[in-house]
Amino acid sequence: MNGWLMYPPKDIFDREAKLRAARLMEQRGRLQRVGSGHNGGRAGTLLLDRQKLARFQPARERVAGHLVDGALPIRRRRIEGREILKVEDLAIHFGGVHALDGVDLTARTAEIAGVIGPNGAGKTTFFNCLSGLLTPDRGQITFDGHKLNGSPATRGRHGLGRTFQTPKLFGTLAVMDNLIFGCRTADSARRQYVFDPGLRRLSHQERAARVARLVGYRGDLNAPAGSLPFGDLRTVELARALCAAPSLLMLDEPASGLDVSQAENFVELLRTLSDLGLSILLIEHDMSLVMGICDHITVLDFGQVIAEGTPSEVQNNEAVIEAYLGREH
Numbered sequence: 001m002n003g004w005l006m007y008p009p010k011d012i013f014d015r016e017a018k019l020r021a022a023r024l025m026e027q028r029g030r031l032q033r034v035g036s037g038h039n040g041g042r043a044g045t046l047l048l049d050r051q052k053l054a055r056f057q058p059a060r061e062r063v064a065g066h067l068v069d070g071a072l073p074i075r076r077r078r079i080e081g082r083e084i085l086k087v088e089d090l091a092i093h094f095g096g097v098h099a100l101d102g103v104d105l106t107a108r109t110a111e112i113a114g115v116i117g118p119n120g121a122g123k124t125t126f127f128n129c130l131s132g133l134l135t136p137d138r139g140q141i142t143f144d145g146h147k148l149n150g151s152p153a154t155r156g157r158h159g160l161g162r163t164f165q166t167p168k169l170f171g172t173l174a175v176m177d178n179l180i181f182g183c184r185t186a187d188s189a190r191r192q193y194v195f196d197p198g199l200r201r202l203s204h205q206e207r208a209a210r211v212a213r214l215v216g217y218r219g220d221l222n223a224p225a226g227s228l229p230f231g232d233l234r235t236v237e238l239a240r241a242l243c244a245a246p247s248l249l250m251l252d253e254p255a256s257g258l259d260v261s262q263a264e265n266f267v268e269l270l271r272t273l274s275d276l277g278l279s280i281l282l283i284e285h286d287m288s289l290v291m292g293i294c295d296h297i298t299v300l301d302f303g304q305v306i307a308e309g310t311p312s313e314v315q316n317n318e319a320v321i322e323a324y325l326g327r328e329h
Contacts, residue, residue, distance in 0.1 A: 081108040084248055084279045090129060090139035091303075099125045100136070101303045107248060109194075112270060112280040114290045116314075117300035118323055123283045124165065126300065127250055131155060131162045144247060157189035161246030165253045167233040171226025175217070175236050178225050179208035182243030191245035195276040199245075208243055215239045216265065231257060242273075249273075251282040255289050267293050291315060299323065 085107040132152040141148040301323040
């Protein structure tokens with residue numbers, strides 16, 4: 001077990017660390033951050049549940065053992081990671097507000113990267129710039145060796161997949177039709193499924209059903225998407241993103257609303273997809289999940305990168321403690 005898993009929350013944020021963070025804030029003249037309830041209702045606290053965190057470790061190490069319908073193929077060798085996304089000096093402002101200011105980030109294949117930060121740090125704005133919903137004021141995005149530009153649909157055909165905080169499906173269409181939409185995107189761009197190459201040999205209906213079972217959807221594939229409960233909406237949106245054969249999958253708060261058992265299964269799924277070569281970039285407020293699944297983490301605060309590194313490096317970084325804990329009174 002990694003050493004950072006052994007630290008209980010009281011050791012991560014002891015009084016001395018909080019005092020150091022307070023001194024840093026005084027030196028930098030920063031305002032106190034006011035929390036909005038996402039992290040347990042405290043003002044910007046970074047909460048780590050030690051028991052929950054420990055449960056994710058075996059989940060992230062398990063790989064599907066059999067090639068059966070609705071399961072991923074076995075990974076028999078470690079896939080060599082390579083740089084697939086490079087973001088340099090990304091910036092965007094709205095009036096006088098600098099939502100992003102000089103953000104750099106690198107993502108690699110066969111790895112899970114996390115983007116975290118307090119509310120209002122610029123995380124979703126960053127995702128919107130990557131996916132083409134927003135046009136940055138400056139900076140460069142290189143994806144799979146090429147400059148990334150164009151509409152969200154164009155970027156999807158290039159292999160950039162995404163889910164949203166609030167799932168966005170075609171509510172009047174059946175679940176199956178939503179998934180087939182993803183399959184057609186993959187076929188129109190002649191994309192390969194890096195996590196399961198055999199999917200290309202299947203019909204759209206067979207492919208969609210297999211991916212739906214893979215992500216854990218057990219509902220009616222013919223049901224209108226708009227009739228589904230929120231948890232199924234989130235699952236189907238993930239399935240549709242995978243049906244489009246992405247090489248980089250961006251997930252915006254994908255574990256929202258999951259209990260610990262569901263989160264375990266989710267960690268195992270993402271870990272396996274990553275081990276099979278898929279690059280994953282996620283935003284998540286559940287710090288226990290982030291620390292339990294990510295290989296690399298970038299921390300944003302007020303639109304700027306204040307830290308990056310492994311989970312252990314990030315959670316012990318003074319600038320991160322400052323951003324999440326706020327000013328001592």
